[in-house]
Amino acid sequence: MASLLRAATWGMFPWRGYCSRGTQGELSEGFVEALKAVVGSPHVTTAAVVREQHGHDESMHRCQPPDAVVWPQNVEQVSRLAALCYGQGVPIIPFGSGTGLEGGVCAVQGGVCVNLTHMDRILELNPEDFSVVVEPGVTRKALNSHLRDSGLWFPVDPGADASLCGMVATGASGTNAVRYGTMRDNVLNLEVVLPGGRLLHTAGPGRHFRKSAAGYNLTGLFVGSEGTLGLITAATLRLHPAPEATVAATCAFPSVQAAVDSTVHILQAAVPVARIEFLDDVMMDACNRHSKLNCCVAPTLFLEFHGSEQALAEQVQRTEEIIRHNGGSHFSWAKEAEDRSRLWAARHNAWYAALALRPGCKGYSTDVCVPISRLPEILVQTKEDLQASGLTGTIVGHVGDGNFHCILVVDPEDHEELLRVKAFAEQLVRRALALRGTCTGEHGIGLGKRQLLQEEVGTVGIETMRQLKATLDPRGLMNPGKVL
Amino acid sequence: MASLLRAATWGMFPWRGYCSRGTQGELSEGFVEALKAVVGSPHVTTAAVVREQHGHDESMHRCQPPDAVVWPQNVEQVSRLAALCYGQGVPIIPFGSGTGLEGGVCAVQGGVCVNLTHMDRILELNPEDFSVVVEPGVTRKALNSHLRDSGLWFPVDPGADASLCGMVATGASGTNAVRYGTMRDNVLNLEVVLPGGRLLHTAGPGRHFRKSAAGYNLTGLFVGSEGTLGLITAATLRLHPAPEATVAATCAFPSVQAAVDSTVHILQAAVPVARIEFLDDVMMDACNRHSKLNCCVAPTLFLEFHGSEQALAEQVQRTEEIIRHNGGSHFSWAKEAEDRSRLWAARHNAWYAALALRPGCKGYSTDVCVPISRLPEILVQTKEDLQASGLTGTIVGHVGDGNFHCILVVDPEDHEELLRVKAFAEQLVRRALALRGTCTGEHGIGLGKRQLLQEEVGTVGIETMRQLKATLDPRGLMNPGKVL
Numbered sequence: 001m002a003s004l005l006r007a008a009t010w011g012m013f014p015w016r017g018y019c020s021r022g023t024q025g026e027l028s029e030g031f032v033e034a035l036k037a038v039v040g041s042p043h044v045t046t047a048a049v050v051r052e053q054h055g056h057d058e059s060m061h062r063c064q065p066p067d068a069v070v071w072p073q074n075v076e077q078v079s080r081l082a083a084l085c086y087g088q089g090v091p092i093i094p095f096g097s098g099t100g101l102e103g104g105v106c107a108v109q110g111g112v113c114v115n116l117t118h119m120d121r122i123l124e125l126n127p128e129d130f131s132v133v134v135e136p137g138v139t140r141k142a143l144n145s146h147l148r149d150s151g152l153w154f155p156v157d158p159g160a161d162a163s164l165c166g167m168v169a170t171g172a173s174g175t176n177a178v179r180y181g182t183m184r185d186n187v188l189n190l191e192v193v194l195p196g197g198r199l200l201h202t203a204g205p206g207r208h209f210r211k212s213a214a215g216y217n218l219t220g221l222f223v224g225s226e227g228t229l230g231l232i233t234a235a236t237l238r239l240h241p242a243p244e245a246t247v248a249a250t251c252a253f254p255s256v257q258a259a260v261d262s263t264v265h266i267l268q269a270a271v272p273v274a275r276i277e278f279l280d281d282v283m284m285d286a287c288n289r290h291s292k293l294n295c296c297v298a299p300t301l302f303l304e305f306h307g308s309e310q311a312l313a314e315q316v317q318r319t320e321e322i323i324r325h326n327g328g329s330h331f332s333w334a335k336e337a338e339d340r341s342r343l344w345a346a347r348h349n350a351w352y353a354a355l356a357l358r359p360g361c362k363g364y365s366t367d368v369c370v371p372i373s374r375l376p377e378i379l380v381q382t383k384e385d386l387q388a389s390g391l392t393g394t395i396v397g398h399v400g401d402g403n404f405h406c407i408l409v410v411d412p413e414d415h416e417e418l419l420r421v422k423a424f425a426e427q428l429v430r431r432a433l434a435l436r437g438t439c440t441g442e443h444g445i446g447l448g449k450r451q452l453l454q455e456e457v458g459t460v461g462i463e464t465m466r467q468l469k470a471t472l473d474p475r476g477l478m479n480p481g482k483v484l
Numbered sequence: 485m486a487s488l489l490r491a492a493t494w495g496m497f498p499w500r501g502y503c504s505r506g507t508q509g510e511l512s513e514g515f516v517e518a519l520k521a522v523v524g525s526p527h528v529t530t531a532a533v534v535r536e537q538h539g540h541d542e543s544m545h546r547c548q549p550p551d552a553v554v555w556p557q558n559v560e561q562v563s564r565l566a567a568l569c570y571g572q573g574v575p576i577i578p579f580g581s582g583t584g585l586e587g588g589v590c591a592v593q594g595g596v597c598v599n600l601t602h603m604d605r606i607l608e609l610n611p612e613d614f615s616v617v618v619e620p621g622v623t624r625k626a627l628n629s630h631l632r633d634s635g636l637w638f639p640v641d642p643g644a645d646a647s648l649c650g651m652v653a654t655g656a657s658g659t660n661a662v663r664y665g666t667m668r669d670n671v672l673n674l675e676v677v678l679p680g681g682r683l684l685h686t687a688g689p690g691r692h693f694r695k696s697a698a699g700y701n702l703t704g705l706f707v708g709s710e711g712t713l714g715l716i717t718a719a720t721l722r723l724h725p726a727p728e729a730t731v732a733a734t735c736a737f738p739s740v741q742a743a744v745d746s747t748v749h750i751l752q753a754a755v756p757v758a759r760i761e762f763l764d765d766v767m768m769d770a771c772n773r774h775s776k777l778n779c780c781v782a783p784t785l786f787l788e789f790h791g792s793e794q795a796l797a798e799q800v801q802r803t804e805e806i807i808r809h810n811g812g813s814h815f816s817w818a819k820e821a822e823d824r825s826r827l828w829a830a831r832h833n834a835w836y837a838a839l840a841l842r843p844g845c846k847g848y849s850t851d852v853c854v855p856i857s858r859l860p861e862i863l864v865q866t867k868e869d870l871q872a873s874g875l876t877g878t879i880v881g882h883v884g885d886g887n888f889h890c891i892l893v894v895d896p897e898d899h900e901e902l903l904r905v906k907a908f909a910e911q912l913v914r915r916a917l918a919l920r921g922t923c924t925g926e927h928g929i930g931l932g933k934r935q936l937l938q939e940e941v942g943t944v945g946i947e948t949m950r951q952l953k954a955t956l957d958p959r960g961l962m963n964p965g966k967v968l
Contacts, residue, residue, distance in 0.1 A: 128748050128857035129886075151752060171697040182695050184704070185669060200948055204922070204941045209853045210885045211666050212922040213655040213708050215929055215937050215967055216949045220668070220704030224697050241754035264612050268635060270725035270791070272756070307754070310798050318792075369693045373612035401694045402613075438688070438696040445699055453699050457688045464684055464956070465700045471955045472948070483699055 026110065027067045031088060035070050035112065038080045043071040043118070054095055054105065054113040058160070060364050060412075061103030061447055066093055066113035073118055075191065075199065075233040082231060083197030085112050091477050092195070094227040096136060096166030099158075101365055102446025104170070104226050108481035114231060117163065122146050123234065130239045131188055131208045136165035136232055143237075152239040155180035155274075158442065159348050165232040171224030173442040175347070178267075178400030179274045179306070180240055182442070184223050189236035192222055192229075195473045200230065208236045221468070226444050227479035229472045243274070243306030247316060248340040251303070251323055252296035252330040256280070256383075257376040259299045262326040263399050264372060269322065271315050275304035276400040277347055280383065283354065283394035283407075290353035291346035296330045301399070302347050304340070347396075354394045354407040361392075361409045366425045368432035369403040369441030378431055382406060385431075389424045391417070403441030426452070445483045453483070510594065511551045515572060519554050519596065522564045527555040527602070538579055538589065538597040542644070544848050544896075545587030545931055550577055550597035557602055559675065559683065559717040566715060567681030569596050575961050576679070578711040580620060580650030583642075585849055586930025588654070588710050592965035598715060601647065606630050607718065614723045615672055615692040620649035620716055627721075636723040639664035639758075642926065643832050649716040655708030657926040659831070662751075662884030663758045663790070664724055666926070668707050673720035676706055676713075679957045684714065692720045705952070710928050711963035713956045727758070727790030731800060732824040735787070735807055736780035736814040740764070741860040743783045746810040747883045748856060753806060755799050759788035760884040761831055764867065767838065767878035767891075774837030775830035780814045785883070786831050788824070831880075838878045838891040845876075845893045850909045852916035853887040853925030862915055866890060869915075873908045875901070887925030910936070929967045937967070 027046070035044045045051075046068045055065030067090075072078045085092045091111025098105060107113060120137030127150050134143060141161045143154050158167060158174040166172075168190065173182035180186070188210070189203035201207070202218035222229060253259040256278075263276055278301060279287065285297045301323075305315045320331065334340045346353070355363050370378055379395060386393045386406070397404025406428060410421050429439045429452045439445075439452040454462045466484055469476075511530070519528045529535075530552045539549030551574075556562045569576045575595025582589060591597060604621030611634050618627060625645045627638050642651060642658040650656075652674065657666035664670070672694070673687035685691070686702035706713060737743040740762075747760055762785060763771065769781045785807075789799045804815065818824045830837070839847050854862055863879060870877045870890070881888025890912060894905050913923045913936045923929075923936040938946045950968055953960075 126855065126857065127752075129855040130751070131855070171701075173695055173697075177695060181669075182697075184695075184701065185665075194944070194948075198944050200944045201942060202945070204917075204945060207920045207922065207940070208855055209920070209922045209925070210856070211657055211661060211668075211853060211887060211925050213657075213666075213924045213926050213928045214922045214933070214940055215708075215945075216713075216952055217655075217668065217701075217704045217708055218941075218945065218948060220701045221952075223704075224699075224701055229700075241752050244754065267614070268611075268725050270728065308798060308802075311795060314792060314794050369695060371610065371613040371615070371692055372694070373610065403695060433688075436691045436693070438691065438693045438698045440697045441693070441695050442697050444697045449698070456691070456698055457702075458685060460678070460682050460684045461686070461688060461699075461702065464678075464702060467955045468700055468705075468952070471951045 027090070031090070032068060034084055035068060035081070038084060039070050039072050039077050043073070045069050054115065055107055057098050057100035057103060057105050059101045059103050060362065061106055064106040064108050066107035067110045069113045069115055071115050071118045075193065078114065078193045078231055078233050079197045079199060081112070081114060082193045082195060086196045086475060086477055089475065089477065091480050092231070093479050094169065094231045096163035097139060097161065099160035099162045100166070100170060100446065101367070101443045102448050104444060104446040104479070104482055106447060108447070116165065116231070116233070119233065125150065126208065127152060129208060131236055132239055133234055133236045134164050135234055137163055139163050140167065147239065151242050153242045154237055155240055156183055156186055164237065165235050168223055168232055168235050169225065169227050170444045171442070173398070173401070175275045175277055175398060177398060178276055179272055184220065186238045187219055187223050187235055188238055190219055190222050190232055191234035193231040193233055195230060195475070195478045224444065226446065226483050228469060228483050229478060244308050245312055246304060246306055246340060247312050248302070248304045248334040248343050250295050250332045250343065251301050251328045252298040253300065254298070254327045256299050256379045258326045258328065259301055260372065260375045260399060262301065262323045262328055265322045265326065266319055267400060269318055271318050272307070273303060273319070273400065274306040275302065277302040278397050278399035278404065279350070280379070280395040283350060283396045286353040286357055286394055287346045287350060290356050291349055293346050295332070302343060350394070350396045351407060354409055358392055358409045362412045364408045364410060364421055364425070366406045366408070366428055367403070367440050367443040368429055368437055369401060370432050370435045370437030372402040374435040374437065375399065375402055378435055379404070381431055382428055385424060385427060389420050391420060391424055401441060402437070447482060450484065511574070515574070516552060518568055519552060519565070522568060523554050523556050523561050527557065529553050538599065539591055541582050541584035541587060541589050543585045543587050544846065545590055548590040548592055550591035551594045553597045553599055555599050555602045559677065562598065562677045562715055562717050563681045563683060565596070565598060566677045566679060570680045570959060570961055573959065573961065575964050576715070577963050578653065578715045580647035581623060581645065583644035583646045584650070584654060584930065585851070585927045586932050588928060588930040588963070588966055590931060592931070600649065600715070600717070603717065609634065610692065611636060613692060615720055616723055617718055617720045618648050619718055621647055623647050624651065631723070635726050637726045638721055639724055640667055640670055648721065649719050652707055652716055652719050653709065653711050654928045655926070657882070657885070659759045659761055659882060661882060662760055663756055668704065670722045671703055671707050671719055672722055674703055674706050674716055675718035677715040677717055679714060679959070679962045708928065710930065710967050712953060712967050713962060728792050729796055730788060730790055730824060731796050732786070732788045732818040732827050734779050734816045734827065735785050735812045736782040737784065738782070738811045740783050740863045742811045743785055744856065744859045744883060746785065746807045746812055749806045749810065750803055751884060753802055755802050756791070757787060757803070757884065758790040759786065761786040762881050762883035762888065763834070764863070764879040767834060767880045770837040770841055770878055771830045771834060774840050775833055777830050779816070786827060834878070834880045835891060838893055842876055842893045846896045848892045848894060848905055848909070850890045850892070850912055851887070851924050851927040852913055852921055853885060854916050854919045854921030856886040858919040858921065859883065859886055862919055863888070865915055866912055869908060869911060873904050875904060875908055885925060886921070931966060934968065
C-alpha cells in the first residue's frame, strides 16, 4: 500500500517521466492474485513500465504510478474489483484515455488503476430519441464515426480524442459548447459502480428520457466528479442532428475589446454560432507559422456556423455586419470541407504551435472562465502579467463561454522558471475569481486546483462537497487526493 | 409540534379545503415569540385561515396547514429562522407562489411555513453576461416585465406565474423547454440557507459564469430538490436573447403516430422549434369550446417558431413540408401578436377547458415523460385506459420532450371515482416506467409520487438520494415527507 511519505511528496511541477519508483508497489501477492481472479491474469499487471504509463495524464503533474493496473472486460468485473479494493482499503483510480490536464489519474496514494478502455462497445443507439449508450472506452471520435450515417452527432469536443466517460468525469466541453452545451448538458443517464461495488443508475436502469423532475439530480452530481465518487461504466448521451451545412471564418480585430464586443453582440443577436474561438496576437502568429496560415497577427476570432444553406447565409451576413461595426477586418471564409479542416486543425494544433515557439520546451495549459463582460479586462491584465513575468505564453479560448486558456512554454530543467509559471497560473486564477469567474471552465480541479476551489466556493461550499464525498465514499478510497 | 397521528393520516385524494384543524398548532408561545423576534410581529401569524391558505398547493392533495406562517424580509432573517427551527426540532416548509401540483407545501408534520414572497427584488441584471439575480418572490412574469427593454427574456414557462425560486425547487419546465431547456439548464448559481441556517452559494458567492468544471455540481443538486435540502433565497438565472420575430401555428393529424412522427422529423431536421405542443382530440374539442377556437377535432400540434423574419420563413416552410409528408393538414398560421396570444391563451387554459367538460367537478393533472419514440404507444394505451376506466380526461403535452399530462375531471364527492383516478394515474406512471420513462417530467415528486420514484430509480438510487438527504438535513426537518 501507499506510504504516507509518498503521498506527501507529490508536487505540482516536477515533470512526468521523473518516476523514481521502478519497483512493484506494496500490494501483497495474495491481493494481486485476487485481482487476477476477477479479471483474468492477462488483464492485471504490476510491471513498472505499464504502471508508469498510468501514473500521469498530459499535464505537467509528476508521474505517480499506481501499484497495479487492471483491465476489466465488463461492468460485473468492475463491480467485483471495487468491492475487493474497498474491502481491503486499497485506493481505486479510474483511467480512460489519459488525456486529462490536471493530474486526475496520478495515484497519489498508490492503489489499483482501473483502465476501462477494454469496455468500448456502443451498447445502444436510439436515433428517434437522440440518445446513445456507450461503454467507458468509447472515444468521441469513435462515436462520431459510428454515427456517420445516422444524421446525428455528438458535438462536445475538448480537442483530444478523449474517452466519453472520461469526458463525463471531467465535465469536459471545448469549442462547440457555446451552441451545444458541455457534458453537463449532454448526459442523460450514467451507470456507476459505487466505491463498495454496488451499481447505481443515476436516472434509473435503462432510462433515457429528455427531461425529468424525479428526485435529486444524481446524474448531475457525477458529471464532473473526476472519479472521486465512483467508476462510470456506461453513459447515456444526448445526440444532436448533424449540421446540414457548415461554414467557418477567421477575422482580425484592432483590440481584444473589439473581439469580445463582437462576440457579445453576435450572441445578443441570437446568431446560433457553433464555435467562436479567440486567439491573441502571439497565438495567431504561432499558428501562422506552425500551420502555414496567412492570418493577420492580431487578436483574432475563428468562427463556425451550422445550419441549412439559407440559414448560413443569414448567419454569415449578420455576423459580418456586427464584426465590421466593431472594427473587425480581414475576413476569410472557409466553405469547403478541406479549408475548414485546415482552419480547425490549426486551432486544435494551437498547443503544438505554442510549443514550437521554444523548441525543446514543454507546455503548460491553464484554464479559467469569467463572465463574458469581464473577458477584455482579464485578457489585457493577463497579457501584462505575461510580459512582467518574462514567460512565453499564448492565449486561446472559447470566448462565447468566457472560457480561455493560457499556454505557457517552459524549460522543464529550469526550476526557477517553473516557479514563475506556478505563480503566474495562480495569479491568473485569482484574477478570474476576483472577476466572479471560476478556476476552471473545463479542465477540472484534479490535483493542482484544490486550494483554488476552496477560494472559489468558500467554506460552506467546500464543506458541503466534503460531506457529499464522505457520504458516497466513506473510506476515501475513490481517486483519493483529487478535487477536495 | 406535529403529532404522529396527524402525520399518518394525510392521504392523496381528500380535497384541499377539507381542513379540520381550525385551532393553532402545537408551537409554544415562547417559540412564536422567538419567530416574531426574528422577522417582526407583523410578519408572523398563527391564524387558522392563513395557515390553511399555506397548507396546500393547486393539486388535489389534502390541505395540511403549518403551525405558523412567517414572512422573512431578507436572507439574514431566513438564516436566523432556519437556525431557530432547526435548533428546536421544528419542521421548515418553504412557500413561494403555491402553484405546485404535487403537494410540495403540505405541512405533513406541521411546523413553520416560510413564505418567501416578500423577498421580491431583482438584485442584479448583467445583460452582456445574459444573467440575472432574483430573490425568491420574483415571478417569471415579473422578471420578463422587468426585462422588456433589455432585448433579453427568461423562457422557462410552466404556465402558472410561479415564483422563480419555486420553479428552481421543482425543476420546472413547460412549453419552451424543447428549445431553451428546463430550469436544470438555466440556473447558474443559487444562494441557499441550509437547514441549520448556514449560507451556501452553490457556485461560489456572487459568481455567474456560463460554465465550470470546478468540483461537484451543487447547483444541479439543489435544482429540483423541492425544498427538502434547504431554502433557496436567491437564484442566478441564464437569460436568452428575446426573439426578433415569432410565428405560431396549429395543425391537425390523422393519428397520434402522425403527430409524433412529425415532431421527431422536425427535431431531426434541426428546425429550432420553440414550442411544439400536442393536444388529443378530446382536449382540442374542449379548447375549441372553451376558447372559441375553430380547430379540427383531431390529434393536434400547436407550434411556435422564434427567429429573424428570414429564418422564420425557412423554419415554417420546412415544418410544413414535414407535416404534410406525415399527413398533417388544416394549417392555421398566427403571425400577429394578437392571434398568437389567443392561441397560447387557449393552450394555457387547457386546464379550464377540461374542467368545463364536467361543470362542478375538479381537475387532477398527471405528468409523465417517456423517450419520444415511445410516445405514440403510451398515448394510445392511455386513451384506451381512459375509456376502460370510464373517467373523463384529456391529453396535452410537451411532445418535443416526450412529456405529457393527462387532465382528469372528477367529482370530488365521489370517493369511488377518486379511487379510479388514483388507479388510473398509477397505471399511467407504471406504463411510462415500463417504456423507460420517468414518473414526472416537470411537476416533481412531492407527496404523491414517492413510491413511484422508488420504482423508477431502484434500490441503490433511492438509497443514494436518502444518503444525500441525511447528509444535508440530518434531522429531517426540511420540508419533511416530500420526495423520499
